[in-house]
Amino acid sequence: MDLRKALLTLRFVGLRTAFRAVRAARERDRWEGRVPPATPAAWPIVRPLETMTSLPDGACFAGPDAELEIRFLAPEVVRLTWTPGVLPPPYAVVRERLTEVSVSHERHTEGWSLESAGMRIEIRTDGGIRFRDPSGTIWREEEPPARAGQAWRHRVRLDPEERIYGLGERAAPLNRRGRIYRMWNRNPGGSYGPGADPLYLSVPLWLSLRPEGSYLVFYENPFEAIFDLGATEPDVACLTFAGGALRYFICIGPPDHALACYTALTGRPPMPPRWALGFHQSRWSYESAEEVRAVAQGFRDRDLPLHAIHLDIDYMDGYRVFTVDRRRFPDLPGLIRELEGQGIRTVVILDPGVKVDPGYTVYREGMANGRFCRLPDGTVYRGLVWPGWCVFPDFTDPAVREWWGDQYRSFVEMGVAGFWHDMNEPTTFVAWGEPTFPRGVRHAMEGRGGDHREAHNLYGLLMNRAAWEALRRLRPERRPFLLTRSGWAGIQRYAWNWTGDIESTWMALRQTIPTVLGLGLSGIPYTGPDIGGFSGAPTVELFVRWFQAATFMPFFRNHAAKGTPRREPWVFGEPALSIIREFLRLRVRLLPYLYTLAWEAAQTGAPLARPLFWLDPSDPALWEIEDMFLLGSALLVAPVMEEGARSRAVFLPAGEWYDFWSDRRFAGPGVVEVEAPLERIPVFVRAGSILPMAEDGLRLHLYWPSQGEGEGILYQDAGDGFGPYRVDRFHGRWEERALRIRRIWDGDLPWPEEGLRFQIHGVALARAHADGRPVPVEGQTVIAPLFEELIVEIDSI
Numbered sequence: 001m002d003l004r005k006a007l008l009t010l011r012f013v014g015l016r017t018a019f020r021a022v023r024a025a026r027e028r029d030r031w032e033g034r035v036p037p038a039t040p041a042a043w044p045i046v047r048p049l050e051t052m053t054s055l056p057d058g059a060c061f062a063g064p065d066a067e068l069e070i071r072f073l074a075p076e077v078v079r080l081t082w083t084p085g086v087l088p089p090p091y092a093v094v095r096e097r098l099t100e101v102s103v104s105h106e107r108h109t110e111g112w113s114l115e116s117a118g119m120r121i122e123i124r125t126d127g128g129i130r131f132r133d134p135s136g137t138i139w140r141e142e143e144p145p146a147r148a149g150q151a152w153r154h155r156v157r158l159d160p161e162e163r164i165y166g167l168g169e170r171a172a173p174l175n176r177r178g179r180i181y182r183m184w185n186r187n188p189g190g191s192y193g194p195g196a197d198p199l200y201l202s203v204p205l206w207l208s209l210r211p212e213g214s215y216l217v218f219y220e221n222p223f224e225a226i227f228d229l230g231a232t233e234p235d236v237a238c239l240t241f242a243g244g245a246l247r248y249f250i251c252i253g254p255p256d257h258a259l260a261c262y263t264a265l266t267g268r269p270p271m272p273p274r275w276a277l278g279f280h281q282s283r284w285s286y287e288s289a290e291e292v293r294a295v296a297q298g299f300r301d302r303d304l305p306l307h308a309i310h311l312d313i314d315y316m317d318g319y320r321v322f323t324v325d326r327r328r329f330p331d332l333p334g335l336i337r338e339l340e341g342q343g344i345r346t347v348v349i350l351d352p353g354v355k356v357d358p359g360y361t362v363y364r365e366g367m368a369n370g371r372f373c374r375l376p377d378g379t380v381y382r383g384l385v386w387p388g389w390c391v392f393p394d395f396t397d398p399a400v401r402e403w404w405g406d407q408y409r410s411f412v413e414m415g416v417a418g419f420w421h422d423m424n425e426p427t428t429f430v431a432w433g434e435p436t437f438p439r440g441v442r443h444a445m446e447g448r449g450g451d452h453r454e455a456h457n458l459y460g461l462l463m464n465r466a467a468w469e470a471l472r473r474l475r476p477e478r479r480p481f482l483l484t485r486s487g488w489a490g491i492q493r494y495a496w497n498w499t500g501d502i503e504s505t506w507m508a509l510r511q512t513i514p515t516v517l518g519l520g521l522s523g524i525p526y527t528g529p530d531i532g533g534f535s536g537a538p539t540v541e542l543f544v545r546w547f548q549a550a551t552f553m554p555f556f557r558n559h560a561a562k563g564t565p566r567r568e569p570w571v572f573g574e575p576a577l578s579i580i581r582e583f584l585r586l587r588v589r590l591l592p593y594l595y596t597l598a599w600e601a602a603q604t605g606a607p608l609a610r611p612l613f614w615l616d617p618s619d620p621a622l623w624e625i626e627d628m629f630l631l632g633s634a635l636l637v638a639p640v641m642e643e644g645a646r647s648r649a650v651f652l653p654a655g656e657w658y659d660f661w662s663d664r665r666f667a668g669p670g671v672v673e674v675e676a677p678l679e680r681i682p683v684f685v686r687a688g689s690i691l692p693m694a695e696d697g698l699r700l701h702l703y704w705p706s707q708g709e710g711e712g713i714l715y716q717d718a719g720d721g722f723g724p725y726r727v728d729r730f731h732g733r734w735e736e737r738a739l740r741i742r743r744i745w746d747g748d749l750p751w752p753e754e755g756l757r758f759q760i761h762g763v764a765l766a767r768a769h770a771d772g773r774p775v776p777v778e779g780q781t782v783i784a785p786l787f788e789e790l791i792v793e794i795d796s797i
């Protein structure tokens, strides 16, 4: 830990805790000495496989050191498992099979091959494996694995052109190739910038892009792992796992399909409540009911939309989780009701550490019923966090999850709308070394037993699972809203994420885009940074630019550390306040679009914020663009991330694009220099898109493509709960001098408006007919009853 960090930590935690942190680190070291080191000295290659037993959907191979099981879950999706080694309980993977597959088997001189309609796998007797698609193209080539003690090493050849994405939350370039990453969820300690690794949330998954196409691999192994992706040997990915079985899933296909397969296996992100897509205001901490009221009032007075306020740790009584400080929040339910009356939801933070305090029910009950993690000697493990010495629930025990979940009841009854889970890497304060439990700490692992080496990366996932299951049972009529700092594969089933304690610098703002996109490509679509960075004091300009970028990110929250200058929009004065107001309003206008994207994510796993290569994964020109992103398939966002910049270069991919602000039309591919005064950042709309926006009710914006077709989807429901919904799909075709728009729909929600309004960009309108009857045209807008077919005649282009 460098001195600056040490001082920062000291500022946050105080002297007494700092002294205790020395003791905590010593104790941790004492226990750590008793578990095997993470990296072995030598890696013996497993000896050759000798036999194959065929299975209807795959095969089993056996050799003197190892067994390999291969099973197809779909023609293009396969699961490989090298044992010995313990398999994790199915915490990440929720489905066994996707479709029926028939597999043919062959024996060759050097080995065997298995083939489905979507993939051919060649297994050499020495354990080397090749994956080909039906055309014979090799997608992936693995060397025989090696095993040392309980650790596995896996080496995969990388194609010179290959790019690698994913790995969960990373402060790394979008293309992860050429670096070393650690899979071990960790709090970087109050502040981090580009290059920090690991961070709070790792997912052992990558998406590989090559000129011929792409595939996704997910290692279902929660042990600590090192992914050296061509850093040491440029053309080799060398992965080591500290334990467990070497199990991995491979899916061949374009990114959208690969992610659809991955999220079919590990679960899709469910529909969030609509308010969660709005704006969240937070600070460490709003310390009293009066302060919260004043913040809400500040938003109202200045006409600033606000959807949620977050209460950070100081609302608690002495940082005891599930308590409220009654002096500072004498009537929390009343405050929550009051806010809700203003359309503002309340989200409260919860940390997993339970204060050691015999006078505190959660501690007493937990101790009496064996809810907390133990050291190998059977004593309950204690670690240091905000409340002082704490004990920690063992979320790998189903009974503990249920008990923990029950604690949410009082908050649910008070009307708390969402929960924010922090410190669940899990993090403890230590003066040096790993800021977490000793590796020998025991975990139930659903009854079979295990230790923290295996459970560490699962801790956050399972804390969220406990909360999710509790909210579904305590408040079945509402969709849970959980926000988590840590997680693992599958976390998307339960929680949103924010990118933690990012520093308040321009570099950190730039890092935000590849971090958010990387999470999306790891199956975690709902994420975003603390606007302005967490740990510092952004200048007005940095804050405004960060706010503008975040307007287009899935999770949109203003948050800052204790001790930093205030961050409510008005503290920045004019013109910042007016600019922020405009972007807040824009976010509100975009809600129908964002909500539709949320529905798409729930259907297919597609992230809301996407890298440009999503448009055309075969175009290498798009592979490394990380200073722009797509929001859905309609919007291209190019934030300004350089101090003083008042214009920026924007790469427009193939196709036609509209400048969102001026409606000026551009043809891609190519680079354009775009004006970016402080009050705007470049945003483009892909011609052929239909963008639903909330503008005096609903307005559908159609961006006219000079040729071809256009389409858009609109998902609508009550905004929460599990009631009726509807999906309307619009499809537009350009015919001579007219546009023919067809609407098909399903679902059981009646159309919630009086007809609909279509604003058509890029052409002058003459007349319009809805289902054969003339309908009014006002400027660029057609006002129609709910139609099946709308024909718009054009005056000029």
Ligand code: MIG
Pocket: 283, 284, 312, 313, 349, 422, 423, 485, 500, 501, 559, 560, 561
């Ligand atoms: O040790 O709850 O990332 O968002 O404000 C710091 C206090 C604990 C870290 C979180 C941050 C939060 C802070 N927490």
